[in-house]
Amino acid sequence: MRIFNFFRPTPPPKPESSAHQAKERLQIVMAHERANRESPDYLPMLQQELLAVIAKYVDVDQNKVEVKLDRGNDFSTLEVNIELPPGRPEPLRPRTSPKVAASR
Amino acid sequence: MGQIIVMTSGKGGVGKTTSSAAFATGFALRGHKTVVIDFDVGLRNLDLIMGCERRVVFDFINVINGEAKLNQALIKDKRVDNLYILPTSQTRDKDALTKEGVEAVMEELRKEFEFIVCDSPAGIEKGALMALYFADQAVIVTNPEVSSVRDSDRVLGMLAARSRRAELGLEPVTEHLLLTRYDPNRVERGEMLNVEDVLEILAIPLLGIIPESQAVLRASNIGQPVILDDGSSAGQAYSDAVGRFLGEQIEHRFTKPQKRGLFARLLGRTA
DSSP, X not given: OOGGGTTSOOOXXXXXXXXXXXXXXXXXXXXXXXXXXXXXXXXXXXXXXXXXXXXXXXXXXXXXXXXXXXXXXXXXXXXXXXOOOSSOOSOXXXXXXXXXXHTO | OOEEEEEEOXXXXXXXXXXXXXXXXXXXXXXXXXXXXXXOTTSOOXXXXXXXXXXXXSOHHHHHXXXXXXXXXXXXXXSSTTEEEXXXXXXXXXXXXXXXXXXXXXXXXXXXXXXXXXXXXXXXXXXXXXXXXXXXXXXXXXXXXXXHHHHHHHHHHHHHHHSHHHHTTOXXXXXXXXXXXXXXXXXXXXXXXXXXXXXXXXXXXXXXXXXXXXXXXXXXHHTOOGGGOXXXXXXXXXXXXXXXXXXXXXXXXXXXOOOOOHHHHHHTOOO
16 A cells, blocks of 8 residues: 555546446446346347338348347447348339238 | 367356357467357356447347347357357346257257357356256366365266266266466465366366466456457466367466566566
């Protein structure tokens, strides 16, 4: 213990220090976890419903769907990449709702 | 067909996740396509150690339950090629790990990856059992400390009796000892079990000795596996251990106290 530091409070970690990075990472990830603690995990359902809508128009291979998430401090981004089958230059009319198609 | 490797210990806090992250990264750095899986359902932490906690969308349990495809849950490491992370669920519990579900995921991973590293939870309950059940090889992570050594012995018993290989009467799981948080200075002063003592008690081959190092906390702070810190003793020791695992002949380092000059001692620096 250095005697001159005895009465000083612990200095906050410098912004570039690894301890500061640790705190920031924890704050971001834990804010999300605490907010979602009571609600069910919605991402699998969101994905299924999105796919169900898209499958009405095109054939989608479940394996060609990529879902990416980046949690940030101010906002998070959800990126859904769906690879469409080749050889369909123009958008299809809905396949499973003939009523909608007929009313066009 | 890929090899399944479990990192296990029985006792908590000995360095299973740190070692899982280091080994998986080490295999990938040497060009082997590797995935590391978090088996600690409900207490997700591998994502933090690997630095991908902000990118978790789906997890191991979603895949087991058929809510997501395996390749949607796998997170590709941004620093190292050939490296993927399969995070676990933070909201469910160990009962979500069914033997059939885990087996299906393992079989799928075996086709695509050379090494599948399973980061076991502490304890000897379902999560730990599922992590070791399908293993071909086991790395027993042990601290030179009485409770850790005893718990390691308990886990060795589980591998010999309750793993898939044991149940089917196949060739037993290959065992390796990884001695972590080793402090040569304290060993020399007779304050810590030495490597020979631990080897005599556990009687399994030594894979590596990881010295106590400040680099480990620094690595976890910034979410980067410590093996990538190649200037640190711990990073180098992990790199050696990975080499030995792959069959290279590498001498053990960091087992003797480092000679510290007067200057270093005055400044109070440690490796």
